[in-house]
Amino acid sequence: MEALTEIFNIGAGRAASSLSSAVASTVKLSVPRIELYQIEDLDIDALGLGHKRLGAVLQSYAGPFDAQAMLLFPEENALEIVRDMLGSTMSIEDLSELEQETMCEVGNIILNACLSAMADVLGVTFEATLPSYSVESLETLLRNSIENPDQPLMLVLNIDMIIEKRNTQGFLAFLLSYPSLDMLMTHIDSFLGKI
Amino acid sequence: MTSALIPGEERTHLSKMLPQVVNVMSLGLILVDAERTVLLWNNWMRQRCSVAVSEPVGVNLEAVFSDGLPGALGIAIGNALKYGLPSLLSNALHGAVLPLFDHKKGGDHPERIQQSIHVLPLKGDGGERYCVLQISDVSASVVRERKLRAQAETLKEQAFTDGLTGLMNRRHFDERFPLEFRRAKRQQSPLSLVMLDIDFFKAYNDQYGHPNADKVLITVAQTLRATLPQSVEVIARYGGEEFIVVLPDCDDSEAGILGEKLRAAIENMQIPHASSDVAGFVTISVGLVSLTPDAASSEHLMLASVDAALYIAKHKGRNRVSSPARP
Numbered sequence: 120m121e122a123l124t125e126i127f128n129i130g131a132g133r134a135a136s137s138l139s140s141a142v143a144s145t146v147k148l149s150v151p152r153i154e155l156y157q158i159e160d161l162d163i164d165a166l167g168l169g170h171k172r173l174g175a176v177l178q179s180y181a182g183p184f185d186a187q188a189m190l191l192f193p194e195e196n197a198l199e200i201v202r203d204m205l206g207s208t209m210s211i212e213d214l215s216e217l218e219q220e221t222m223c224e225v226g227n228i229i230l231n232a233c234l235s236a237m238a239d240v241l242g243v244t245f246e247a248t249l250p251s252y253s254v255e256s257l258e259t260l261l262r263n264s265i266e267n268p269d270q271p272l273m274l275v276l277n278i279d280m281i282i283e284k285r286n287t288q289g290f291l292a293f294l295l296s297y298p299s300l301d302m303l304m305t306h307i308d309s310f311l312g313k314i
Numbered sequence: 315m316t317s318a319l320i321p322g323e324e325r326t327h328l329s330k331m332l333p334q335v336v337n338v339m340s341l342g343l344i345l346v347d348a349e350r351t352v353l354l355w356n357n358w359m360r361q362r363c364s365v366a367v368s369e370p371v372g373v374n375l376e377a378v379f380s381d382g383l384p385g386a387l388g389i390a391i392g393n394a395l396k397y398g399l400p401s402l403l404s405n406a407l408h409g410a411v412l413p414l415f416d417h418k419k420g421g422d423h424p425e426r427i428q429q430s431i432h433v434l435p436l437k438g439d440g441g442e443r444y445c446v447l448q449i450s451d452v453s454a455s456v457v458r459e460r461k462l463r464a465q466a467e468t469l470k471e472q473a474f475t476d477g478l479t480g481l482m483n484r485r486h487f488d489e490r491f492p493l494e495f496r497r498a499k500r501q502q503s504p505l506s507l508v509m510l511d512i513d514f515f516k517a518y519n520d521q522y523g524h525p526n527a528d529k530v531l532i533t534v535a536q537t538l539r540a541t542l543p544q545s546v547e548v549i550a551r552y553g554g555e556e557f558i559v560v561l562p563d564c565d566d567s568e569a570g571i572l573g574e575k576l577r578a579a580i581e582n583m584q585i586p587h588a589s590s591d592v593a594g595f596v597t598i599s600v601g602l603v604s605l606t607p608d609a610a611s612s613e614h615l616m617l618a619s620v621d622a623a624l625y626i627a628k629h630k631g632r633n634r635v636s637s638p639a640r641p
Contacts (some may be wrong), residue, residue, distance in 0.1 A: 130571060137386070137389060140385060141407045142407060217405055217406050217452070217459055220404040221404045223404065224401075224403065226403050227400075231397070235393060235397045239322075245399065246398050246435070247399050249400050249402060249432060249434075250402060265334055313514060
């Protein structure tokens, strides 16, 4: 887990520099904590997201291990991001086509940075779908995402994002199968073995 | 992968048709190889993109544009070629990334096209990487959103403004007053409320007609606004000929002075009003109430008592200021 946290922090650093140049202001990102849950045991309250609606950017990855990635921001945090980046005052349901596209890009930057860091460190490659954006409760998101019950695990990264001194918390969740987790762990072990 | 499933003859046919397909599409398509050499540049791009070379195909993408490759696009292409990761360059964050112009608009100075770009990784049969750029023209959406946003702003303003006088309307007052009341309660500061009404306005309306009555309402509104200190934000048309003012941090004696000032200002306008029983010109009756909100007070009670104060001013002969403190 420590190795993973480190990998994701490398990704967070890359994402922050891309985001900073995209929005022309300072963006800082860090991943202070990673946790692994069984989805069926997942206590949604444990994430501190309550049963609120979330802004979610979704992307699927295939490679040495398959994962469905979800970048989640509580409704008001997603709004803050759009507001800070675009100076928009829309409510989250009313996010226009172009604003949704922006949320997708923000999510895409963060997800790609994490995945590319993983690719560099572990020497693996992925294929991925383009991001999509939706606003749902976590329950609904999980229900929709788990098309195959083969992905009963959720790797949750807590993300701290600071845009122009304003602090926003979000989560990056990877839905994984047991074989995928095993593969991930094998790759990490072999990476650790090399150092 | 898909092409492997197509029988030989049809595959040949398909590969003949593909360049045409690519060229009739109404979006920009660029294909580059792992060295970023351009392999495909479709007609849509040829018609819109200003390039530094006579033929983009065969040239490194970096060299195609006179200002080089925009940074964010370079990173996205790198992610596709190195890691196989797709990216999205949204219009809101990147605007018109590439030098694309709509020659139908803007005459000699064609408009730059607002874009949204997808950067998609591809893998060749031998595992070599390619990257497709798919460029959409979102100019129409950008214009539409800008318009919708401006309209939303206007509607919001209209919804809160009295169309005739330009003061706040009742709805805006109903929203603001509780906020001011709560603030005064929190800070334990005095708050005054002034309600005023044009005397014998119905008679004025009957004698001088609707358009003139409207003019009086406008003049009274302007005079009230001009007489009140700039710091007073909440002044609203409360009803037909009724106005209401919130005076934050203002106690009973200050409110009394201001109320009298408002009354005198209207009287001094000397607007003729032949059917007024109190004067030959337009006057107002003023009710006011001041308090420092405590647990027992509420905004509803305060509104009721200012209404009562106005009634007393009317009852006592109009063209005067009345308050519960100085009946």
